[in-house]
Amino acid sequence: MSADFPLIQARNVARRHPDGRQWLLDHVSLEIRAGARLSISGPSGSGKTLLLRALALLDPLDDGDVSWQGRPVRGNEVPDFRRRVVYLHQRPALIEATVEAALRRPFSLRVHCRRRFDRDRIVGWLEGLRRDASFLGKPVGELSGGESQIAALLRALQLDPAVLLLDEPTAALDPPTVAAVEGLLRNWVEELPDRRATVWVTHHAGQATRVGERIVHIENGRIADANGIP
């Protein structure tokens, strides 16, 4: 991967309210370089989730564009871009019968067809998160909110993305597991700092400083302070 360009560069990305002139996301520019661990904080409804979704090109933008390594991503390049940049929903959707079926599902998609489900690798991560292999056999209907978040995180991690866009990924977890997830993701970036990065949306000021070496504060759809200095 080229070091000259940021992995993701968002230029003036904007989203308008569907029935008004008000900007929900007001021309935000942001760079995510390899090795970055970025926190996005801000009050509820300030546009954190919208910014994260914009970075994954999940919504039609009303203005601005998003580039991958210096090139704007458009049309049929988008699925391949999302192979590299995975957005994790705050309340993940798992409709398959078991956790293992949910984890296998992405491999039926065209962008991942060359890869295979690796059970041992998943079990290794599970042990780090204080769970064991029996977790894979659980029916998804019986998962708690926190367990669903773990399943969704592993579903994304196994795809070896470059950037993980995490929307409150530990909101429903107990404190020891929160610490384990934070550690797992820090190590994940530090393993390959020239090709990986995380962007983490969180409500908690403490978590924002733990998981981000840089904090971006969002208020009313705009970046308030990119250095974390009040």
Added chain:
Amino acid sequence: MRTEYLELDFPQLAIAASLIVICSVISLVLQLGLQRRLLLAALRTVVQLLLVGLVLWWIFAPERSSLFVVGMMGAMTLIAGFAAVDRTGHRYRGIRLDSIISMWASSWLITAVALFAVVQVQRGEQPWYDPQYAIPLLGMILGNTLNGISLGLNRLGEELATKRRHVETLLALGATRWEAARGPIQEAIRTGMIPIINSMMVVGLVSLPGMMTGQLLAGVPPVQAVRYQIVIMFLIAAGTSLGTFSVVLLGYRRMFTADHQFASARLTKRR
């Protein structure tokens, strides 16, 4: 071909109409409160059918030009296209246009096949646009395609609305818009096609189709009436499938952008 039948006059209609009393008595005894609606429904049946009889008598008048017949067919198609989206639970901008395009393309294609390849109207002395064939054939195809389009669109909206997070999760994991929408699309098309498949399963066993019954009453030999009905069933099945398929795909194109995004904001719940 024997085409004599006993004509019905108004006193005979009145006897049949009096049967509605049975429905009213049931409603009264069980306090269903349906009397007024029953009366209205019975009145509408009489008025609407008498009116359509007049219209058909007018349309079937000899020396109608091809332009006139095609114009009538166009009007029928438009009405069906609008009616198909009348009761859909979720809407999006352009839903009417999608419905009309699908209705038009599927029903006219199938009617053309019916007129020129199956019935072969060109064999007879009448012109191809003879309303005796063109209008009822198109009408039957439209009536059923309307159901397919309506059910298909309704289901597509419902599936996309309820499985929104699932669709978005697939997109976020690198799915193309087609991969993400395939489940809802399949569900929608399947739903649109179920009624016609069901009626093909039981036709003749449970139900005697109205068209066939009508032909039998009018003195058409059973063998011919049955052949016509077989043709109609397949025409209807083809029209319904094509219309449902088309409208669901058009709806899919509206709900998903070329950048593989699910534009869920375009889907609004009907108030």
